Amino acid sequence: MxxxxxxxxxxxxxxxxxxxxxxxxxxxxxxxxxxxxxxxxxxxxxxxxxxxxxxxxxxxxxxxxxxxxxxxxxxxxxxxxxxxxxxxxxxxxxxxxxQFDTSLDHLHVGAQRLVLVVESIEKPGNLGTMIRTATAASADAVIVADQTTDVFNPNVVRSSIGTLFTTPIAVASSDEAIAWLRVNGIAMAAATPEGDTDLWDAKLEAIVVGSEQYGLSERMLEAAEVKVRIPMPGSEEIDSLNAAQSASILLFEAVRQRMR
Amino acid sequence: MxxxxxxxxxxxxxxxxxxxxxxxxxxxxxxxxxxxxxxxxxxxxxxxxxxxxxxxxxxxxxxxxxxxxxxxxxxxxxxxxxxxxxxxxxxxxxxxxxQFDTSLDHLHVGAQRLVLVVESIEKPGNLGTMIRTATAASADAVIVADQTTDVFNPNVVRSSIGTLFTTPIAVASSDEAIAWLRVNGIAMAAATPEGDTDLWDAKLEAIVVGSEQYGLSERMLEAAEVKVRIPMPGSEEIDSLNAAQSASILLFEAVRQRMR
Known part of the structure; x- marks a missing residue:
């Protein structure tokens, strides 16, 4: 037809x-x-x-x-x-x-012990790119906490270039995400400009990244074992990175720690 | 009025x-x-x-x-x-x-000896994000080689959140960019999936990143002192990163090398 x-x-x-x-x-x-x-x-x-x-x-x-x-x-x-x-x-x-199952129940923690948690990300292009980078870093899962952008948005699919299907994805509230990480014994490293530990010194298992505009919620920051900062030598000019860039830098620092 | x-x-x-x-x-x-x-x-x-x-x-x-x-x-x-x-x-x-001067002549190599060179980047959002990340990493300059996206595109300005004005920018052909780097004694590290040196082992001065679709030109690859790869543990699923993500990972590896 x-x-x-x-x-x-x-x-x-x-x-x-x-x-x-x-x-x-x-x-x-x-x-x-x-x-x-x-x-x-x-x-x-x-x-x-x-x-x-x-x-x-x-x-x-x-x-x-x-x-x-x-x-x-x-x-x-x-x-x-x-x-x-x-x-x-x-x-x-x-x-x-x-649409496929995006419940936390279907996630498994794999050999990498590496999970990307993103909270309240607004831009579909950013979310898809983060899923793509997490896949390249061989993350076990991506947890979309307090979802503001639907993971089935066509622009998420496009910017993830389909890695949305290859890396397990879960959608949950921030509280559910925290509970799941605790039950599975995965340490949370929350990315924040106010972090007290440089990324190179932090144990990176669950990398938690918030929205560019509002950062991470208080409960995510409080639940985290470590608050991680990305030192920015150019901070006089610009003191923040795009959320997807922060996630990439942290994910590949986790790769470095695992490979070196 | x-x-x-x-x-x-x-x-x-x-x-x-x-x-x-x-x-x-x-x-x-x-x-x-x-x-x-x-x-x-x-x-x-x-x-x-x-x-x-x-x-x-x-x-x-x-x-x-x-x-x-x-x-x-x-x-x-x-x-x-x-x-x-x-x-x-x-x-x-x-x-x-x-519009301001974007000739190579007005660039100066600063204390960081860190330059981001991007070749034939198409998407304004990617180009602006890369300028923003280069600024956060305190790069001395960004060279836009073989420009396909005009640096004065409103979406470059927007995604750079104005760092286009803070970090010196030059627009040049790839040959001119190579010549300028040579004259200034800045080693070129070309990012390519076929690289033979992991980023963690490479001297990162001029980080050279190509378009996602076509990669770097032959002359950029030939001119480079080192061909750098970002190891991707998830390469069975995805064997490339978005150009802006690659640039971020390399720029902040350069930051790590300078701070540690």
Missing amino acids: KITSTANARVKEIVRMRDRRARIQTGLFLVEGFREIGRAIDHGIDIEELWVCPSMFLGSNETTLIERANATVLEATEPVFKKMAYRDRPEGLLAVCR | KITSTANARVKEIVRMRDRRARIQTGLFLVEGFREIGRAIDHGIDIEELWVCPSMFLGSNETTLIERANATVLEATEPVFKKMAYRDRPEGLLAVCR
Whole structure:
């Protein structure tokens, strides 16, 4: 079946899925792009529908991907596809997927004993980038505490380039996150400009990063075993980093500590 | 004078300044926000016009800022200001500034002997974030090689939160950048997944980072004294980092080496 009208009801439903309310109502979310859909398939994400626009394909492996998706395939014309796509340069592949379990219960602490905890992060691009960096650092999990940005936001999926599917993710309140870390004996290192320990001297297991605007909540700071600071030699000019940059610096300091 | 019409010719000119062509033609660029304009004033950026919308002010220090700007002040109604503003949440302050010197000649190598060189970075948000992180790391300069994103792009200014004015910036071809580094005796450390030296073992003076999509050019890689890699324990899942994350990790490894 080829959809040729941008007024098609299903097309409109997919456009609405950019809004959180529609994602909550349907329990679905969107994954766009070859790499991202590939990662979703590899990690057992349930794909309900796969929209394709063959004239926009960039490579020659799309056919294999489509077969592997094991989903209802719908074809769209370019104008229809562009209406649904949220990327600047669509690749002709858009999957409608079922949201997966993001409860703390399904997390396991692995060999790295490394968890990234982010609290009240607002910008989807920042959240997705942090998930991507945590994956590169081989973190056991990412806990999204006091969620303000829905992890199924298309821009989280995009900036995570699909690592949202590969690294276990949990969404919880800050209190639940603290309780889970305690039960699992994972020490919390809270990143704050008021920290008393330089990152190079801190035991980094659960790295806890807050929003750029408000920092970490009092209860996160109080619960943390260590308050970590990133010394900034340029602090006369700028005394804070973007939250995603702080997370990257801390995650790869944890990598250094484990490898050296 | 209070501008009340969104059809005002000057208002339209300011909206056009979001486009690179208009910035080149006029030699001007836009700076929005209290912090950003404050940094521009502190660092002697020439402000031609300051647009204000007092009903949108967030604080009480705007009057002092306006006096310090030493510029022609124009008042706009909220609808007019919102048309010109490029932020989601405008603060009622928008400066039209004269572009400053971005030639290599005005750079000086300081005590840190730390320079960030970025080649062919496309995304304004990434470029601005990298300038911000370089400033926090107290880098002597940022060299934008083979510029694809204009450093005067409003989103570079925004994501740099005005550190574009505090850390010396040069725009040059990659060949010019290499020549300048050689003349100044600054060793180049090129970041590449094919690097043979872990960042923790590399002398980090000029940190050279390429675009995420294409990596560094052959001539940058050949000119570098050392090819640096960031080991990624999670490389089975993801084998690259966002360019801004790589730059952050390398810059703060340079900070570690200098402080420890």
